[in-house]
Amino acid sequence: MRSERPSSSRPLTTRSANRPAEDEAFTPPTIQSPAVGIRDALAGVFGFLGTRSQNEERMAQYVIREHHRGRRLSEILDDNYVKNRCTGEQVDRLLDRPELIHALGEDLVDRARQERS
Secondary structure, eight states, rough: OOOOOOOOOOOSSSSSSSSHHHHHHHHOOHHHHHOOOHHHHHHHHGGGGGOOHHHHHHHHHHHHHHHHTTTTTHHHSSHHHHHHOOOOHHHHHHHHHHHHHHHHHHHHHHHHHHHOO
16 A cells, blocks of 8 residues: 655646736836936935935924823933934924924924023
Protein backbone atom coordinates (compact mmCIF):
# COMPACT_ATOMS: atom_id res chain seq x y z
CA MET A 1 0.00 0.00 0.00
CA ARG A 2 1.34 3.35 -1.00
CA SER A 3 0.48 6.69 0.64
CA GLU A 4 0.22 9.90 -1.32
CA ARG A 5 0.70 13.50 -0.38
CA PRO A 6 -2.51 15.32 0.51
CA SER A 7 -3.98 17.35 -2.31
CA SER A 8 -3.32 21.07 -2.17
CA SER A 9 -5.90 23.81 -2.59
CA ARG A 10 -3.40 25.63 -4.81
CA PRO A 11 -3.34 24.39 -8.40
CA LEU A 12 -0.04 23.33 -9.93
CA THR A 13 -0.67 25.32 -13.10
CA THR A 14 -2.72 28.32 -14.07
CA ARG A 15 -5.26 27.78 -16.77
CA SER A 16 -5.18 30.15 -19.70
CA ALA A 17 -8.75 31.26 -19.02
CA ASN A 18 -7.57 32.89 -15.78
CA ARG A 19 -4.68 34.77 -17.31
CA PRO A 20 -5.05 38.41 -18.34
CA ALA A 21 -5.04 39.23 -22.03
CA GLU A 22 -1.63 40.01 -23.49
CA ASP A 23 -2.41 43.68 -24.18
CA GLU A 24 -3.65 44.19 -20.60
CA ALA A 25 -0.73 42.34 -19.05
CA PHE A 26 1.67 45.25 -19.23
CA THR A 27 1.81 48.74 -20.63
CA PRO A 28 4.75 49.35 -22.92
CA PRO A 29 7.11 52.08 -21.71
CA THR A 30 6.91 55.43 -23.45
CA ILE A 31 9.97 57.34 -24.48
CA GLN A 32 8.45 60.80 -24.42
CA SER A 33 7.32 62.34 -21.16
CA PRO A 34 4.12 64.39 -21.08
CA ALA A 35 4.46 68.06 -21.93
CA VAL A 36 5.11 70.21 -18.85
CA GLY A 37 4.68 73.95 -18.86
CA ILE A 38 7.28 76.31 -17.44
CA ARG A 39 4.93 77.30 -14.62
CA ASP A 40 4.50 73.65 -13.59
CA ALA A 41 8.23 73.02 -13.78
CA LEU A 42 9.05 76.04 -11.61
CA ALA A 43 6.32 75.15 -9.14
CA GLY A 44 7.87 71.70 -8.78
CA VAL A 45 11.36 73.10 -8.21
CA PHE A 46 10.43 75.94 -5.85
CA GLY A 47 7.33 74.38 -4.32
CA PHE A 48 8.96 73.96 -0.93
CA LEU A 49 9.14 77.73 -0.38
CA GLY A 50 5.41 78.16 0.16
CA THR A 51 4.85 75.08 2.29
CA ARG A 52 5.29 74.55 5.98
CA SER A 53 7.14 71.62 7.39
CA GLN A 54 5.38 68.58 8.72
CA ASN A 55 7.09 69.17 12.05
CA GLU A 56 5.42 72.59 12.37
CA GLU A 57 2.07 71.06 11.42
CA ARG A 58 2.46 68.35 14.06
CA MET A 59 3.54 70.83 16.72
CA ALA A 60 0.55 73.10 16.01
CA GLN A 61 -1.79 70.12 16.28
CA TYR A 62 -0.08 69.04 19.52
CA VAL A 63 -0.39 72.50 21.11
CA ILE A 64 -4.07 72.80 20.13
CA ARG A 65 -4.86 69.27 21.34
CA GLU A 66 -3.10 69.73 24.68
CA HIS A 67 -4.78 73.10 25.24
CA HIS A 68 -8.19 71.56 24.58
CA ARG A 69 -7.33 68.91 27.18
CA GLY A 70 -7.02 71.71 29.75
CA ARG A 71 -3.31 72.57 29.88
CA ARG A 72 -2.08 76.17 29.97
CA LEU A 73 -0.24 77.42 26.89
CA SER A 74 2.88 78.39 28.87
CA GLU A 75 2.97 74.88 30.33
CA ILE A 76 2.67 73.33 26.86
CA LEU A 77 5.47 75.50 25.44
CA ASP A 78 7.73 74.52 28.37
CA ASP A 79 6.99 70.84 27.76
CA ASN A 80 10.01 68.69 26.86
CA TYR A 81 8.14 67.40 23.80
CA VAL A 82 8.03 70.93 22.37
CA LYS A 83 11.52 71.92 23.52
CA ASN A 84 13.11 68.83 21.96
CA ARG A 85 11.45 69.40 18.61
CA CYS A 86 11.42 73.20 18.16
CA THR A 87 13.93 76.00 18.36
CA GLY A 88 12.92 79.36 19.81
CA GLU A 89 12.33 80.74 16.30
CA GLN A 90 10.10 77.81 15.44
CA VAL A 91 8.02 78.36 18.57
CA ASP A 92 7.66 82.04 17.58
CA ARG A 93 6.49 80.95 14.12
CA LEU A 94 4.16 78.46 15.78
CA LEU A 95 2.52 81.29 17.72
CA ASP A 96 1.99 83.18 14.45
CA ARG A 97 0.01 80.37 12.81
CA PRO A 98 -3.61 81.42 12.11
CA GLU A 99 -5.13 78.06 13.06
CA LEU A 100 -3.39 78.20 16.45
CA ILE A 101 -4.54 81.78 17.06
CA HIS A 102 -8.09 80.83 16.07
CA ALA A 103 -8.15 77.74 18.32
CA LEU A 104 -6.53 79.29 21.41
CA GLY A 105 -7.60 82.92 21.14
CA GLU A 106 -5.60 85.96 20.18
CA ASP A 107 -5.28 87.30 23.74
CA LEU A 108 -3.82 84.03 25.02
CA VAL A 109 -1.29 83.84 22.18
CA ASP A 110 -0.31 87.50 22.72
CA ARG A 111 0.31 86.80 26.41
CA ALA A 112 2.50 83.82 25.50
CA ARG A 113 4.49 85.99 23.08
CA GLN A 114 5.03 88.61 25.80
CA GLU A 115 6.18 85.94 28.28
CA ARG A 116 8.69 84.62 25.75
CA SER A 117 10.20 88.08 25.08
